[in-house]
Amino acid sequence: MTLATPVAGLVTDVIEFSAVDGPGNRFVVFTQGCNFNCVACHNPYTINPCIDCGLCVDTCPSGALGLDASGHITWDAATCSGSDVCIATCPYDSTPKARAMAVDALLGRIRRAAPFLSGVTVSGGEATQQAGFVRDLFAAVKAELPGLTCFVDSNGAAPVSTWDLLDPVMDAAMIDLKCLDDGIHRRLVQASNAEVLESIRLLAGRGKLHEVRLLLMPGQNDSDDLLARTGAWLASMDPRMRVKVIGFRHHGVRPSAVPLLEPSAEQREHYADVLRRESDFELVVV
Ligand code: SF4
Ligand code: SF4
Structure with missing residues (x-):
């Protein structure tokens, strides 16, 4: 695919080798700007443009x-x-x-690192807020380095039109689900979860959902009933879905989030047990 004028992205940071942002060894581009304002955000400095x-x-x-x-x-x-x-x-x-980075400049760095890479991930901030840039970057990677996979790490708050734009050049997405209950979601994120649920449904249906990530905070979004309902809902789309259980940690959060509790290792395993009762998920606990 050839794009005449690839756009630049507003980029917070670039990591040339990451083992935690998708499958294998990945080149990760972090974009600046997010449409959520999560209580437990680990990178709050990525939320707004300067x-x-x-x-x-x-x-x-x-x-x-x-x-x-x-x-x-x-x-x-x-x-x-x-x-x-x-x-x-x-x-x-x-x-x-944060600085504007052109697709060509990023592609040059990806080209040099390519022999050691499995793929490229665009994360954030919220990657889909700069969907045109992501699409152009992925198109350039696919054209020159077709052996690399292209993933998006997203909060899921993107319309169908954004996923349609990315679909031809995106291998898969990893989606955060802060809470299945919309009232709790609004309290934790300052926004509804309707678009997130629709994105998960859409991507699962298209075979483009790599994993759903559940960030769990004791006393906030971790009741057994809520987790069981979440597991049943995810299983209704894919009984073998890859689900990552992430225990909240204080690292990087705003001072206002420090009173939130971190789950113990036993609590994180309990979360996985509750989900496991609902389906044969591919569960990862971190
Ligand atoms: S110039 Fe102002 S808005 Fe920009 S990073 Fe500095 S303090 Fe923040
Ligand atoms: S305060 Fe200055 S030295 Fe420290 S990270 Fe910011 S720009 Fe760099």
Whole structure:
């Protein structure tokens, strides 16, 4: 497939080799910007694009930040020490380090790493918020490096039209399901789960659902009844679905999320047992 003018993406970070973002060894692109505002977000600085307020500039201990003549934030990667003081300073859930990256530039890095890769994953933030960029990146990978798989890691809050756009070049998606109960979902995420459930249904039906991820928080979304209903609903689409049980952890969360409890290893195994009673899932517990 040839695309005349591939678009650039607003990218928070790139990891050239990851073993936790899909099957095998993966090149991961993290996009900036998310349409959810999760209580338990582990990367809250990826939620919003920078608004160039300049508040973080003088806090940088390395002098890596500035404002250009147009009032836009500048970041010098070579000077940056990686302290992340800027991220801690930003009151807008953003980072001054996100930058526009063209498909060609990313493809060059993927090409060099390709002999050691299984595929490419676009994560976030929320990858589907930049669906045109993701589509163009995947199309370029498929055209030049057809041995690599292309995956999206998503919160699932994307319309059918977005999945239709990605479908020709996307091998599969990994979808987070924060809660089957819409009232609890709204409390945890500040948004309905309707589009998430529809995305899971759609992708499972198309054979493009690699895994559903359940982030479980004691006392919030982990009751046996709720988990059993979640398992039954997932099994109705695919009785052997790959389901990843993820115990909430405090790493990276906002101070407001620190009072949330982390599940013990025994609790995480109990979650898996409850799900296992509903179907013959391929269960992964982390
Ligand atoms: S991470 Fe941010 S604050 Fe720290 S050195 Fe880099 S630009 Fe400066
Ligand atoms: S990263 Fe945050 S604090 Fe820094 S300029 Fe952007 S919006 Fe302002």
